[in-house]
Amino acid sequence: MSENSLSRHGADALKKFETTSNSSEFTKDNIWFDWGDKEEHVIRIVGDFRISRTHWIGESKFGNDVAILKSSAFKGENKLPMTVACGNWDADTETEDPDGNGCPICRLGKNADAMLKKYGKSLVEDQKENLKNIRRKCQAKSQYLFKIIDRDNPYVDDEKTRKGYKILRAPEKLLKAILALSDSMEGIAITSPDEGIDIKIKKTVSATTKTDVTYSALAVMAGPKVKQTPLTDEELAYRDLDLLKFVGKPVDTKRFEEEMEGGTILTVYANSDMNTDGEEEGGNAPF
Numbered sequence: 001m002s003e004n005s006l007s008r009h010g011a012d013a014l015k016k017f018e019t020t021s022n023s024s025e026f027t028k029d030n031i032w033f034d035w036g037d038k039e040e041h042v043i044r045i046v047g048d049f050r051i052s053r054t055h056w057i058g059e060s061k062f063g064n065d066v067a068i069l070k071s072s073a074f075k076g077e078n079k080l081p082m083t084v085a086c087g088n089w090d091a092d093t094e095t096e097d098p099d100g101n102g103c104p105i106c107r108l109g110k111n112a113d114a115m116l117k118k119y120g121k122s123l124v125e126d127q128k129e130n131l132k133n134i135r136r137k138c139q140a141k142s143q144y145l146f147k148i149i150d151r152d153n154p155y156v157d158d159e160k161t162r163k164g165y166k167i168l169r170a171p172e173k174l175l176k177a178i179l180a181l182s183d184s185m186e187g188i189a190i191t192s193p194d195e196g197i198d199i200k201i202k203k204t205v206s207a208t209t210k211t212d213v214t215y216s217a218l219a220v221m222a223g224p225k226v227k228q229t230p231l232t233d234e235e236l237a238y239r240d241l242d243l244l245k246f247v248g249k250p251v252d253t254k255r256f257e258e259e260m261e262g263g264t265i266l267t268v269y270a271n272s273d274m275n276t277d278g279e280e281e282g283g284n285a286p287f
């Protein structure tokens with residue numbers, strides 16, 4: 001290969017790489033709504049929401065965290081995400097199968113609960129605390145996904161050249177605030193494409209506890225009247241987002257079991273036939 005052909009090949013290769021990384025197909029859109037530093041935002045919700053049920057399986061530096069997986073599970077090429085969907089929750093039909101086998105995390109939490117009830121009295125304080133921590137860690141959390149237009153920053157790319165819908169992950173308190181607003185707007189479907197309204201959402205972090213957060217949702221007004229904002233042709237042409245595709249994926253049970261911490265976690269997980277019905281309290285715990 002002559003030097004010339006090498007540099008030509010190199011130039012072509014770099015050019016190719018440049019076009020690939022700049023093509024919209026490979027650009028990662030910022031589709032998740034971000035509160036940023038601001039406590040208040042104006043949004044336009046479009047359509048109905050979806051419920052996502054997730055478990056936080058990652059490590060936490062706060063509170064009485066208990067590691068249920070080895071830390072290596074979150075490292076390397078095949079690492080697990082720290083938030084996973086609950087496998088007992090069907091987001092499409094919005095039904096939960098609490099006794100299902102689809103979720104190893106629910107199984108672990110349920111077993112911890114059953115062991116507390118069965119052996120509670122005979123456990124030493126440390127063991128009791130440990131089981132309570134496992135039970136708490138395994139609880140699934142609901143989030144409500146809304147398709148929105150972010151009025152302050154409607155762009156989905158950093159260069160601010162393309163506008164589009166985003167997804168707001170609302171906690172239950174914000175959902176309640178939005179539902180209360182909806183109930184108060186008699187005769188207006190507040191998320192409908194043609195008669196919906198702009199909404200000012202606000203979150204307030206408690207100055208005393210620093211962790212308690214409250215939310216409010218108010219209609220944006222135009223003088224004395226609520227400002228209805230039918231979607232424009234431009235907004236109607238935004239790339240659609242199917243919220244169902246964003247509710248998250250359940251963890252693979254086999255993978256979860258491979259990465260599980262040994263000791264108590266394994267013992268609790270293996271107690272799959274725990275049944276407190278008719279059992280007397282105070283038996284000997286298997287650890």
Ligand SMILES: [Zn+2]
Nearest residue numbers: 086087103106
């Ligand atoms: Zn679950």
